[in-house]
Amino acid sequence: MAYRLSATRLQTYRRCAQAYYWRYEKRLPGPAGFGGTALGTSLHRCLAQFHGDWDAQDPQPSRAWLAQCWHAIATDLNQEQQHEGWQLLETYYREQIQPQATWQRPLAIEGRIQATLVLEGIEFLVSGRYDRLDLREDGLHLVDYKSAKRLEPPRPEQIDVQLGLYQLALEQRYGQLKSLSLVHLRSGQAYCYGCTTQQREAVLAQIATLAQQIRSDQQWQPQVGEQCRSCGYRRYCPAVNAEAEPIPETITSSSDRRIQLSLAL
Ligand code: SF4
Structure with a gap:
């Protein structure tokens, strides 16, 4: 079975390997997600x-x-x-x-990005979602609609991971991705981010590091910093909590990870 990877997962790993381990390797419940309204x-x-x-x-x-x-x-x-x-x-x-005089039907609507990638002998299944994929003269452009009351522009490192990963995933099927636009429906404003080869290379390097970590299965190190303030695992984390609780038994015993180690031919 391929190892699942998304922009959210990779961003979590970048922020803290320990939090990543608890969330995606141990499936330890963290803070509730925000469901769509x-x-x-x-x-x-x-x-x-x-x-x-x-x-x-x-x-x-x-x-x-x-x-x-x-x-x-x-x-x-x-x-x-x-x-x-x-x-x-x-x-x-x-x-x-209205400001755009002519429109074309999008290449795809409400689609799922999915591609496989082999790094360090591990097969990753890269996945993500988009609302609209436009094919223009200069290439592919992703569009995502946001309906939240306030749209906080993503941090540069977040958008870099997302764009690097989407480039890798889309190039196998559609070709080169040029940009991602986040359209805030309440204000009508669009935030547009261009793709670069540096984002793609940086994400490849991060996935390679993650692959080495998975293969070696060495300790997933906590990374103390700003991210700890909103981390849902503080109660279990000895790096920030001197009286950290033990991880629940049911979680520690049900953590088998099954991944496909791809053999080079
Ligand atoms: S509290 Fe900080 S160091 Fe501990 S798991 Fe969360 S992000 Fe990592």
Whole structure:
């Protein structure tokens, strides 16, 4: 079985090998994740239909088509959510659709990025998700919609890992990735990040380090720093807690990791 890898996993490993070990090797429950809200899910579905099913003979998708998609999808939301959602979509249309005179149907919508990669004799399954993949004259561009109240721009090191990993994953199937845009639906603003070969090389080096760690199975070292403040494992971590609790028995005994060590031919 290939070893699963995503941008979130690699970012965790970069921040602290000990936290990575507990979360992904031991599957020790950490802080609860943030599930998608009903409104956010409906907005994503609406935009998938809006971009994926519009009549591409028109130069750009119309506002009427956007309204039609929203009315069909927002039926399970209450009135307040329907109204709020439409306001966000109108902002998106005004800021993102109207300024561009001609549009093309995206290459893919709400897709899953998946690719295999062999490093240091270990087969990794790299995965991620995207909302829209556009093919323009200069190459591939990923677009992700964000519906949170406030969009904190990602830290440069976070975006570098994400872009490096996505380049590696997409090049096998589609070719060279040029950029990632995060579109904040509440403000209509887009934050665009360009891809570089340095991001790709840095991620390859990080995966190689992770592979060496997995193979050697030596101790996963804690890395004390700013990240400890929001770490969900503080209670178990002797590096920051003199009275650290032991890891629960059920976790310590159910940690078998099955990975495929690829044999070089
Ligand atoms: S508290 Fe800090 S050192 Fe301990 S696991 Fe979390 S991030 Fe790592």
